[in-house]
Amino acid sequence: MFTRQLHNADTSKVAKIPDPRSPNYRMGDYGYGKQGVRVFQLKKDGPIHSVTEFKVNSHMRLRTHKEYYEADNTDIIGSDVQENTIYVHAQRHGLRTPEEFALTLTQYFIETYEQVEESNLIVEELAWDRFGEQEHQGYYKGKQHNHAFMRNSNGTHGCEVVRTRQGSPLLIGTFYGLRVVKTARAPFTGYVKGDMFSEGDMDDRILCTDINARWQYSKVVDIDFKTHWLKVRDLILQSFAGDPEKGVIITSVQYAAYVAERAVLEAMPEICSISISLPNYKHFPFDFSRFPPIEPKANVIIANPADTPMGLGYAQLDRLEK
Ligand SMILES: O=c1[nH]c(=O)c2[nH]c(=O)[nH]c2[nH]1
Known part of the structure; x- marks a missing residue:
């Protein structure tokens, strides 16, 4: 995620044959x-x-x-x-x-x-x-x-597959673009504010994100890919939403990414690494203070969902070799 160094970067992708006419450069x-x-x-x-x-x-x-x-x-x-x-x-x-x-x-x-x-x-x-x-x-x-x-x-x-002449192919499964929202058990508190904050601590909030996940399989044979994809999807959704009645506390999108990744690595030994990125689409309660007084309904919140600017939390979790 985001920019990594360009100069002399990723040696695995460097061209094997140097340009004989331009010895000062490397592709x-x-x-x-x-x-x-x-x-x-x-x-x-x-x-x-x-x-x-x-x-x-x-x-x-x-x-x-x-x-x-x-x-x-x-x-x-x-x-x-x-x-x-x-x-x-x-x-x-x-x-x-x-x-x-x-x-x-x-x-x-x-x-x-x-x-x-x-x-x-x-x-x-x-x-x-x-x-x-x-x-x-x-x-x-x-x-x-x-x-x-x-x-x-x-x-x-x-999925993404990279196949070279040696070894088995690299196989990455992907799950993109499912928008989800939870309306309880999503506090965001305790963060650094200084005098620059706008939101302040929220004991609960509307947490809306798109699930974007990529994971690497450690093997590419004997896998029923449809079933495995559905299982990853289900584990990610479960870790975000929790029990249907009680839910689960998600303290930030960063934490949401990490707990989902752990759930997948714990349940699926054939996956060796997973990376999840979660935007945070703010749903601020609409500010009615400029308008003639309206009797607020205690159980109704009117919010203004914003796609941009958006927060973003992401992480990659790798299984350590034993
Ligand atoms: O889940 C969140 N993570 C943050 O880092 C952050 N920062 C912020 O202002 N809101 C949020 N929400």
């Missing part, structure tokens, strides 16, 4: 590819259809750096080739989980093109729910539509 992170390739799969089982949609970013790092140093494109696997391969791969293997798609496609790129040193895939599912699947009332309640779907916005299931 750091590099690569190229295609962003935002949308692939939609419709499966027809007679009248019952099902749909799956992925958004894919494909990047590569080539063994040589001719395209940079020598203006020679002969090693480049065009980004349009990468894009078309995504569609061909979908046709051949089908869309199941982002993880399976990314693992098999990175393997294909590495095996097919000997100049590819590293293949990176980022895959996000743009999930669709069948009409009726989530309906708790109305016409579609209890009726599963054969061929009509609505976008599911319950948080995005995704």
